[in-house]
Amino acid sequence: MDGYDGSLESLVEKVIDGSIDIFNISLYELVSSYVNYLNTADGMVDLEEASEFLMLSALLIELKSSKLLPDPDPVNIEEELEDLSERDLLVSRLLRCRAYAAAGRKFALMISHASLSVPHPASPNDASVDFKPNLLETVTAESLQEIMYLLLTKQAPQRVDMSHVGVDSIRVSDVIASLVNTLPYLGRTTFRHLVCQMHDRLGIIAHFLALLELARVGTVVLEQRSYSDELYVTWIGMSGNMQSLEVNFSDTRNV
Numbered sequence: 001m002d003g004y005d006g007s008l009e010s011l012v013e014k015v016i017d018g019s020i021d022i023f024n025i026s027l028y029e030l031v032s033s034y035v036n037y038l039n040t041a042d043g044m045v046d047l048e049e050a051s052e053f054l055m056l057s058a059l060l061i062e063l064k065s066s067k068l069l070p071d072p073d074p075v076n077i078e079e080e081l082e083d084l085s086e087r088d089l090l091v092s093r094l095l096r097c098r099a100y101a102a103a104g105r106k107f108a109l110m111i112s113h114a115s116l117s118v119p120h121p122a123s124p125n126d127a128s129v130d131f132k133p134n135l136l137e138t139v140t141a142e143s144l145q146e147i148m149y150l151l152l153t154k155q156a157p158q159r160v161d162m163s164h165v166g167v168d169s170i171r172v173s174d175v176i177a178s179l180v181n182t183l184p185y186l187g188r189t190t191f192r193h194l195v196c197q198m199h200d201r202l203g204i205i206a207h208f209l210a211l212l213e214l215a216r217v218g219t220v221v222l223e224q225r226s227y228s229d230e231l232y233v234t235w236i237g238m239s240g241n242m243q244s245l246e247v248n249f250s251d252t253r254n255v
Helices: 006-014 027-040 047-068 078-114 125-133 142-152 172-186 201-216 243-247
Strands: 188-190 222-223 232-235
Touching: 006 047, 027 047, 172 188, 172 201, 172 232, 201 222
Parallel strands: none
Antiparallel strands: 188 232, 222 232
């Protein structure tokens, strides 16, 4: 429309209040311009905006049609708008009724499916009450007598039979005597050299304990810079504490 650059909603309001004559509005140009806008939008159209344009343009078409067509009764625009609002209200109520009807059908289907399930009672029925097992059925006087005998008599402690293992015990005193005879000729050696011929773990442990005892009485000196280095053994000679060493190992001390 020439001389108007406002919104479509404002145009409809001016037509209703009589500020603008509807015959001065070219609906063809109005719709064509919006169609051209849709073609250039590449599908990026706001649905709310498009719906509003369709509603307002349809209202303008209806108002202009009522003016063009002969009608013995004069057309009241306000009454027409009230009729349109009432019609929209009826349509919204119809849609709401359809939604409620669809929800009702859904609930009816769910109730129908639920009717096929039977809940299990929390307690056994009366017919199965007598099916309880008799806990005293296998208890006899002889079994009670046997249990009382086991409870009242003192049982011998259970021992694990190790006769099949066959592990020979090693006396630390014998290893000390062997080292006292060997170390003076070696002078300075390593613990690895002393046990290099041994494949028995108990023998290696016995030699280590024997060296600790000899170091305690001052017969040998043990040197090791760090935990992972070699353990050096140096013979420094017999001392007066050897007698106490012999007393300590006079009994049988096995590994």
